[in-house]
Amino acid sequence: MAPVSALAKYKLVFLGDQSVGKTSIITRFMYDKFDTTYQATIGIDFLSKTMYLEDRTVRLQLWDTAGQERFRSLIPSYIRDSSVAVIVYDVASRQSFLNTSKWIEEVRTERGSDVIIVLVGNKTDLVDKRQVSIEEGESKAREMNVMFIETSAKAGFNIKPLFRKIAAALPGMETLSSAKQEDMVDVNLKSSNTNASQAQAQSGGCAC
Amino acid sequence: MWSSGEPADSYYEVRQECTDVPKTRFKIKPGKTLSVRKWQAAFTPEGHLDISKTLGRIQRGGIHPSIRGEVWEFLLGCYDPKSTFEERDEIRQRRRVEYAKWKEECREKFPIVGSGKFITAPVITEDGQPVQEPMYLVGASNNAAAEPPKDMDAAETGETGEAGKEGEAGEACKEGEACKEGEAGEEGEAGEAGSPKVIGETVANGETQSSINIASWQMMKEIISHGPLDKKVIQWILTLHQIGLDVIRTDRTLVFYEKQENLSKLWDILAVYAWIDTDVGYCQGMSDLCSPMIILLDDEADAFWCFERLMRRLRGNFRCTESSVGVESQLSNLAAITQVIDPKLHQHLEALGGGDYLFAFRMLMVLFRREFSFCDSLYLWEMMWALEYDPDLFELYEEPETAEGSKGRTKSIRHYGKYERENMKSGSAAEAPLPISVFLVASVLKDKSAKLLQEARGLDDVVKILNDITGNLDAKKACTGAMKLHKKYLKKAKK
Numbered sequence A: 001m002a003p004v005s006a007l008a009k010y011k012l013v014f015l016g017d018q019s020v021g022k023t024s025i026i027t028r029f030m031y032d033k034f035d036t037t038y039q040a041t042i043g044i045d046f047l048s049k050t051m052y053l054e055d056r057t058v059r060l061q062l063w064d065t066a067g068q069e070r071f072r073s074l075i076p077s078y079i080r081d082s083s084v085a086v087i088v089y090d091v092a093s094r095q096s097f098l099n100t101s102k103w104i105e106e107v108r109t110e111r112g113s114d115v116i117i118v119l120v121g122n123k124t125d126l127v128d129k130r131q132v133s134i135e136e137g138e139s140k141a142r143e144m145n146v147m148f149i150e151t152s153a154k155a156g157f158n159i160k161p162l163f164r165k166i167a168a169a170l171p172g173m174e175t176l177s178s179a180k181q182e183d184m185v186d187v188n189l190k191s192s193n194t195n196a197s198q199a200q201a202q203s204g205g206c207a208c
Numbered sequence B: 001m002w003s004s005g006e007p008a009d010s011y012y013e014v015r016q017e018c019t020d021v022p023k024t025r026f027k028i029k030p031g032k033t034l035s036v037r038k039w040q041a042a043f044t045p046e047g048h049l050d051i052s053k054t055l056g057r058i059q060r061g062g063i064h065p066s067i068r069g070e071v072w073e074f075l076l077g078c079y080d081p082k083s084t085f086e087e088r089d090e091i092r093q094r095r096r097v098e099y100a101k102w103k104e105e106c107r108e109k110f111p112i113v114g115s116g117k118f119i120t121a122p123v124i125t126e127d128g129q130p131v132q133e134p135m136y137l138v139g140a141s142n143n144a145a146a147e148p149p150k151d152m153d154a155a156e157t158g159e160t161g162e163a164g165k166e167g168e169a170g171e172a173c174k175e176g177e178a179c180k181e182g183e184a185g186e187e188g189e190a191g192e193a194g195s196p197k198v199i200g201e202t203v204a205n206g207e208t209q210s211s212i213n214i215a216s217w218q219m220m221k222e223i224i225s226h227g228p229l230d231k232k233v234i235q236w237i238l239t240l241h242q243i244g245l246d247v248i249r250t251d252r253t254l255v256f257y258e259k260q261e262n263l264s265k266l267w268d269i270l271a272v273y274a275w276i277d278t279d280v281g282y283c284q285g286m287s288d289l290c291s292p293m294i295i296l297l298d299d300e301a302d303a304f305w306c307f308e309r310l311m312r313r314l315r316g317n318f319r320c321t322e323s324s325v326g327v328e329s330q331l332s333n334l335a336a337i338t339q340v341i342d343p344k345l346h347q348h349l350e351a352l353g354g355g356d357y358l359f360a361f362r363m364l365m366v367l368f369r370r371e372f373s374f375c376d377s378l379y380l381w382e383m384m385w386a387l388e389y390d391p392d393l394f395e396l397y398e399e400p401e402t403a404e405g406s407k408g409r410t411k412s413i414r415h416y417g418k419y420e421r422e423n424m425k426s427g428s429a430a431e432a433p434l435p436i437s438v439f440l441v442a443s444v445l446k447d448k449s450a451k452l453l454q455e456a457r458g459l460d461d462v463v464k465i466l467n468d469i470t471g472n473l474d475a476k477k478a479c480t481g482a483m484k485l486h487k488k489y490l491k492k493a494k495k
Helices: A022-031 A069-074 A076-080 A094-098 A100-111 A134-144 A159-169 B036-041 B052-061 B065-075 B085-109 B152-157 B162-166 B216-224 B231-247 B260-276 B286-296 B300-318 B327-341 B343-351 B358-365 B374-388 B393-398 B400-406 B418-426 B436-447 B449-455 B459-467 B475-494
Strands: A008-016 A044-052 A057-065 A084-090 A116-122 A147-150 B135-138 B211-214
Touching: A008 A022, A008 A076, A008 A100, A022 A044, A022 A057, A022 A084, A022 A116, A022 A159, A044 B358, A044 B459, A057 A159, A069 A076, A076 A100, A084 A094, A084 A100, A084 A159, A094 A100, A094 A134, A100 A116, A100 A134, A116 A134, A116 A159, A134 A147, A147 A159, B036 B052, B036 B065, B052 B065, B052 B374, B065 B286, B065 B300, B065 B374, B085 B231, B085 B260, B085 B300, B231 B260, B231 B286, B260 B286, B260 B300, B286 B300, B286 B374, B300 B327, B300 B358, B327 B343, B327 B358, B327 B436, B327 B475, B343 B449, B358 B436, B358 B459, B374 B418, B374 B436, B374 B475, B393 B400, B418 B475, B436 B449, B436 B475, B449 B459
Parallel strands: A008 A057, A008 A084, A084 A116, A116 A147
Antiparallel strands: A044 A057, B135 B211
């Protein structure tokens, strides 16, 4: 057994508008459950989970944030030392999609290109209410040079792939041959900016 | 059976399927809890209240749930204990009229207010133009039963134009798909929201029963046709869907909020509050503070005023600027207190990068609502307010100028809460005293001090250790702890 201190720790910060599903994505990943009695996140919350990859184990620190615009002054200090920014929108809310530009800019201002950014279109289960197509999401991600995936925390769709994708893109992952294939959408072995393998196993491949 | 007290859970019934809620410790204890009889006995025949006869009870054992609402009105300063029944009736009527007037102002600006429905998506842009997307209204339709459900395709594209036909936007709604599928249950009540077993593909955003849309631009165009909206109105309308998004996530484990009308009450009150307090507007967390008022006070206007009084104490926390959130000033007070009473812990937290104490943000913003069960947080709140009670509160709120001078002169010390008395003794009441809530957080930190010092290697550990207190705190002990710390702090700070 590797000593605890050898465990690589990575900080992920979840950003995005109010009620797009940041907490739900985290809870689905952590406990594999979805609960419709969630409460709004007040301020900042935190959870951590150890993820076992093929040849190494990483500790993911998940920082959840309040989505309301007026709490923005709290966010920079959390972005500052994060390896990953997960920027979530609701595919049934165009406004939340438009606002992701602001969130991405905020992260870039704070971290430049020294951070992995993933754009996540959540709530794909709301088929009839969709306002943002997967193509629009992909194209924005390409344009902003960030990773992309669509998820449904409620249906449990693409949540593991999201985190696998993040894990594979983490710095220090270059030597990792491949993670388990069955629940992977896409394994980017180099960095978030280089050409990806575009394996679109499920809808919502990588657009980077 | 009486020695251990009667549980109070039946007053705030939790939905059967919600098993993952913190346990309630509060019990109605004879001789400790303020009972109906004891409360009524504290009034003279004219209605003067000798509050000193009740404060001790409340500080010791809370308030019997059946009289909570009316006692809270006094604790929060809605009424002067020296007033008569008649005078209070008059004030109550006056306030109800005032609330109705504000609500009507809001309804004129945005006709969904007071309609029994509310919005969860923006209807205008930041420059006051109507949003092109369809608007989803949450709410049971009054005339839904009479009308056949609309064809889903049409409902989705939003090309309804119903708003015009019905004359009023609010009435143009029909039952949404969820109802059509027979999942919503009784008359389109919010039956399935929050219930895991009915997570259906058709339930909008996982929250709602009748999700209806109308062409929002049509309604907004109509509103804008009277001239461009002024900045205040734009700002206000922009907060309305934000309120809606939180209303559908507030205390949904309670049976009470299965009723659509209670959800829209919560939305209406927060919308009206945002209209009259433009500095604060709506800020996440306020729905958690408002929700109990609606449960405890039947009349919407009375609930509004209780909430308004609570906000007088707390609104500073919710005032946000580009660079800060109001509560940060209380967090620095917390830091100062911890530095005095537990310097080692303060040092440790600072070393971990937690010198801003942001990890305590939520406890102060929603007054421990997330750390306690619903019932226990009410118990905690009333103990806090009784301890902090100041008989001049009413005057301070009604006539701030004249009240300042009379402070402490006319009343016997017995009429003040225990915490307030300590402040007066030490003379610190002269400057703005710290709220007891800050000492509550400080006492929780002190309780966890050993664990934090030993186990916290990063801020993440700090948050985790503090998250673990959820459901494990004892409200009474927390208050006692806060009082002790407060005393100690006053002593040490003097030196």
